[in-house]
Amino acid sequence: MDYGIIGKIDKAKRYAEQRDRIRVESLDVTFIGENNDHCVQFENGTWQCDCEFFNSRGRCSHTMALEIILEGMLPEQVQQ
Secondary structure (H helix, E strand, O other), X not given: OOHHHHHHHHHHHHHHHOHHHOOOOEEEXXXXXXXXXXXXXXXXXXXXXXXXXXXXXXXXXXXXXXXXXXXXXXXXXXOO
């Protein structure tokens, strides 16, 4: 194995453990649902989802799941 890549793999592992060094600014995600797929977007500190629940409430299980997954990586004003 290339010795240069070994160092990069170690660095990647350290970054993955230091989630506070990562801030998500924008994101496009597709949730593969049991009934339908749903597109979720995060940009400029705002969530969007194409599911009906989000359209009526401004929050849904898809956005909440991503908030949990991305805990500590979203801008402060977005974190719940």
